[in-house]
Amino acid sequence: xxxxxxxxxxxxxxxxxxxxxxxxxxxxxxxxxxxxxxxxxxxxxxxxxxxxxxxxxxxxxxxxxxxxxxxxxxxxxxxxxxxxxxxxxxxxxxxxxxxxxxxxxxxxxxxxxxxxxxxxxxxxxxxxxxxxxxxxxxxxxxxxxxxxxxxxxxxxxxxxxxxxxxxxxxxxxxxxxxxxxxxxxxxxxxxxxxxxxxxxxxxxxxxxxxxxxxxxxxxxxxxxxxxxxxxxxxxxxxxxxxxxxxxxxxxxxxxxxxxxxxxxxxxxxxxxxxxxxxxxxxxxxxxxxxxxxxxxxxxxxxxxxxxxxxxxxxxxxxxxxxxxxxxxxxxxxx
Ligand code: SF4
Ligand code: MG
Numbered sequence: 265x266x267x268x269x270x271x272x273x274x275x276x277x278x279x280x281x282x283x284x285x286x287x288x289x290x291x292x293x294x295x296x297x298x299x300x301x302x303x304x305x306x307x308x309x310x311x312x313x314x315x316x317x318x319x320x321x322x323x324x325x326x327x328x329x330x331x332x333x334x335x336x337x338x339x340x341x342x343x344x345x346x347x348x349x350x351x352x353x354x355x356x357x358x359x360x361x362x363x364x365x366x367x368x369x370x371x372x373x374x375x376x377x378x379x380x381x382x383x384x385x386x387x388x389x390x391x392x393x394x395x396x397x398x399x400x401x402x403x404x405x406x407x408x409x410x411x412x413x414x415x416x417x418x419x420x421x422x423x424x425x426x427x428x429x430x431x432x433x434x435x436x437x438x439x440x441x442x443x444x445x446x447x448x449x450x451x452x453x454x455x456x457x458x459x460x461x462x463x464x465x466x467x468x469x470x471x472x473x474x475x476x477x478x479x480x481x482x483x484x485x486x487x488x489x490x491x492x493x494x495x496x497x498x499x500x501x502x503x504x505x506x507x508x509x510x511x512x513x514x515x516x517x518x519x520x521x522x523x524x525x526x527x528x529x530x531x532x533x534x535x536x537x538x539x540x541x542x543x544x545x546x547x548x549x550x551x552x553x554x555x556x557x558x559x560x561x562x563x564x565x566x567x568x569x570x571x572x573x574x575x576x577x578x579x580x581x582x583x584x585x586x587x588x589x590x591x592x593x594x595x596x597x598x
Contacts, residue, residue, distance in 0.1 A: 267334075268438055268471050269318070270294040274331035276310075276317045285542045287313040287326070289495035295471050295488075297438070300462070302474040302486035302503075304518070308539045309492040311475045315441050318473075319356065320348055336438070354384045357432035359425075361444040367416040367424060373400075374412035377431050384435040399430040404460055422453040429457070433464055440465065443475040458484050479522040483507060491515050494539055494550035497569075501576040511578040513555045549581065557582055 276288035288310045295301045303311045316322050318333055318340060333340040335356065340348065352358070368376055377396040381387060387395060393412070400408035403426040416424055425446065432440055445461070446454040462485055465472055474485055482489055482503065489506045491499040491514065499512040510516045517535035537554035546552050549562040559581060567581045 266297055267294045268297045268299075268336060269473065270332075270334040271314070271318075272332045272334070274314065274317060274333065275329045276313050276322065277327055277329050278325045279327065280325055283543045286495055286545070287542065288317060290331075291492070291495075291497050292331075293488075293490045293497060293500060295439070295473060298465070298469045298471055299487050300465070300472040300474060300485055301488045301490060302476060302482040303490045303492060304476055304479060304482050305492035306477060306539055308494070308542070310495040311477075311492050312443055314492070315358075315443050315473060315475050318441065319352060319358065320345070353380045353437075354435055355437055356439045356441065357435070357437035358441045359428050359432050359443070359445045361447045367427065369416055372413055372415055373419075373427055377412075377427075377434060380431070381434050395434060396430075399434045400427070402433075402464060403427070403430045404456070405430070422449050422457065425449060425457060426460070429461060429464075433468065433470065436468060437470055439471045439473065441473045441475075444477070445474075446481065447476070447478070454481075455484070461485070479518055491518070494545060495542065496550065496579065497577075498551070498579045499576065500578075501574070505574050505576060509574065509576075511572065511576055511583055512551075512580050513557050513582075514551050517554075549579075 271294065272292050274288055274291045275286065278285040278287055291310070291314055293301065303314060305311045313322070313326065316326070317328050320340070328341050331341070335351070367373070374393065374396055377399070378389070378392050381392045381395050382389070385392070385395065396412055397408045400411055405411050405423060405426050411419070411423070411427070419427065442461070446457050449457065458481060474481070476482060486503045488502050489500070490497055491512065493514050499506070499510070499515045506515065507519065510519055514535070521534045535554055540546060540550055540553065546563070548564050548566055549555070552558050552562045555562065562581055567579050567584050569577045569579050570583045571577050572583060
């Protein structure tokens with residue numbers, strides 16, 4: 265099917281007193297209609313900045329300095345603030361982790377839900393209220409009529425996040441951007457909410473850009489996965505291929521350090537070391553200090569994105585050489 269969102273060579277920099285921080289450094293990927301694409305990485309990988317760049321919600325220091333963000337064919341990097349405002353909540357909806365998303369404490373749930381519905385769906389009060397109740401029902405909120413008249417503080421965190429999802433989806437957006445939507449919730453409620461989100465978007469045909477640090481969430485939800493490290497995409501594949509045959513040493517480390525998903529591996533371990541300082545990225549591969557397979561050329565030369573036979577792309581010398589030499593260097597290294 266057709267591409268709904270296409271990000272090409274995006275660079276977002278932050279201009280700070282300490283210097284220029286290249287938070288997103290030449291990132292490209294796309295999302296088709298109805299598809300769930302997860303962007304995964306540790307904090308500092310640039311995944312949130314990528315999502316904030318789409319709707320120009322960066323703080324003052326941040327700026328898109330290169331690339332295009334095509335939504336339904338229109339370049340959002342060139343859109344006016346007014347055009348972006350019209351898209352927000354209508355064609356593109358967003359949910360963030362609490363407390364970023366916190367509902368306005370002085371208005372009832374109904375009050376807050378009605379406004380965008382009346383504005384975007386052009387409904388009268390009665391029909392807008394019916395739509396709210398329908399959406400609150402859909403996200404599994406019991407006694408939706410009562411919740412409609414409640415204030416946010418009377419609801420649990422899980423219920424508030426359900427309300428946020430109901431609100432986000434109430435105007436039938438084409439794209440939902442969800443940044444760590446369930447991170448603040450406990451594991452059981454997180455699973456319930458993710459299942460619910462998946463069911464609803466399957467029904468509505470909404471595409472999701474899911475930002476998360478949690479590969480468990482990725483496995484539950486995503487069709488495709490973009491793995492980011494230090495501002496760059498290091499691996500891209502469909503979800504089955506990625507978990508079955510992760511190619512980038514960073515992805516392998518992430519999987520090995522994720523409980524439940526790592527059943528194939530003998531023991532749980534975390535990737536040693538930390539993300540490099542973005543003011544002073546290594547000139548070769550940015551993962552070089554943490555990589556168990558690092559070679560000489562990794563220090564001096566940045567690897568390219570290599571397309572592999574199973575539709576993967578991976579940014580790593582091991583695979584670039586696979587392609588060039590047609591042999592598995594990885595086995596030699598091991
Ligand atoms: Fe490791 Fe080198 Fe591949 Fe980077 S390019 S991930 S350092 S093997
Ligand atoms: Mg974040």
